[in-house]
Amino acid sequence: MKAVRLLPLILLLAAMAQAQDYLNCKFAPGWEQSGSRRQYTADNLFEYKDGGAEGYLIYGFAHMRGIDCKLGGDTLSIDVSEMGDADLAYGMFSANRDPGLPIAKIGMGGQIQRQSALFAKGKYFVELVDVAASADSDHTAEMKAFAAGIEQRIEGRSTAPEALQWFPQQDLTSTRLVPESVLGLRELKRGYVASYKQGQAFIVQEASPESAAEVLKKLRGRFDGASSAQVGDEAFQAKTQYLGGICIFRKGRTLAGYTNLPEPQGAASLAAQLAARIP
């Protein structure tokens, strides 16, 4: 009877142990744990990341668990942060990745370098940093081994956010999730931005077509000389001082558009292509 009563607790502890199993120094041979595990919440992340903590908090940071592993003179720091949701975890990865390097297929996306690795899976953002290696040492193999071991033990989505597929792929240089004020505009609360060889595109999803229409109206009011454009359900284009030629449209509950182009007409033409890809 007592064992039955304790069963939920045992299961809970087992689940917690499994969930934390990703903090393991044995994913690559020879590495040993150094010191105790660390844990931070939004309240005390400043202790660990100093001013950089703000960069986590805007992505809905909930908590971080970490561990240090040693091999000879090298110390590998592993930090696994739980973000607000999977999209925000991807956003954290996209904000921190090197835009000059390709994205590897680890979780929703990752990057492995000689002395560091980053990836996001589910609502988790994972950072590996070899903090004490000499500048010349190449730990790519270990980084891959650790990333693979951690990735296998983290639950959650392994596919990048669907909206990223809607961006035209030609001349695309990078994509990222912006957690607030997309394009520096408060009305565009959270969304995706794609950078191209020339210009950038964005996608923001509102709760309903009505709220999207309201936001579009407010945005249009910001731009002197805006004129209507034939894109999506409704659209406008304008030439602006800081975002260049722009075209912003609404399709259902989605707001999207192109900016930073020489002329608004060019932005409208590209926006039409983007609108065709949005379901």
Added chain:
Amino acid sequence: MKQKTSCRDFLSAGMMIPVAGMSSKLGLWQPSGESASSAGSSPVKLDYRTLGRTGLKVTTMGFGCMITSDPSVITRAADLGINYFDTARGYQHGNNERMVAAALGARRKQVVLSTKSAAPDKDALLKELETSLRELNTDYVDIWYLHAKGSPAEVRDDMIEAQQLAKKQGKIRFAGVSTHGGQQQLLPWMAQKGVFDVVLAGYNFSMDSSMDQALQAAAKSGMGVVAMKVMAGGFRGPKPGDPVQDKLKQKGALLAALKWVINKPYVTTTIPSITDMDQLDEDMQSMSQPFSSSDNKLLAEHLEQIRPLYCRMCGKCDGACQKGLPVADMLRCLTYADGYRQFALARERFLELPPEKVAVRCGDCAECTVKCPHGVQVPERMARAQELFA
């Protein structure tokens, strides 16, 4: 009912101030060729101070670039006349420096640009500086900070050598240290050391008066004082749903917090984190509006909410504890932990107390003899300190 001006009245009045020259629509979204400041009915007012011994004239409101969502916000700030921009090598694994470089473009040499490195030794620091220069697309940075130091021991001689060497090589103009905690120890040490030109310190209205004195002394020694965490994020981290944070987010409250810092003559400039155009517009008002009694009231309301936690170090509780505990010192330890996020430092300071004081447990007293005139809940706070550190 009528004789008293409410905060809401003040805020409404504040929103009517004619700042069309910097308003989002008139200032920002003009067709190319029209400058932001010429478009409106009144120009943006810029307020300058000299950054200590550097002699640099900087706007009292600078720009913290770390969480800015789009480079256009930084570009516009530079066009509006803001001339101090701050980033760090570590922000977003270097992406922030790239974004700042792209945003400033040809404006780079018209502004004061600072970055930071948290590298652990001289060689690593100098290597990171080279990376910063490359990513920022510049030959030099105006101020190069040793990033996030919490005590004199963390600022090693070889780090200072790195700064001096970089100065000689013309890669940096001035040397600084950024600090989030342990400022009461670090600032006097920096002032005495005499090799630092600028200090970047967390400072806001919720901090106790010892910080005022430490910063005044720093400024008096010739260092330029740059304030960060001016919106009180340094006292309590942003936490969704937290009523204190929610209150601070109400219209005008953040501006009041910024004006409070700018109102201090020993602070040269500030680097609020700015995410979008609207916040830039609001923060710009800090240079054209004086810190008013209404601002004071607004911040006092905010402080009222943290009053049970917040020791002003007035000394009125000295000798009041029947067990002889140094109440203010113990509460200060708690402030290190809760306010400045320096748990290790807090515990270290706590354990410096005599063992017989460390052993006292406030819960053992039937009644507390300490009554704080400012409303700090002394028994609860002391018990928390003992629970955390003893």
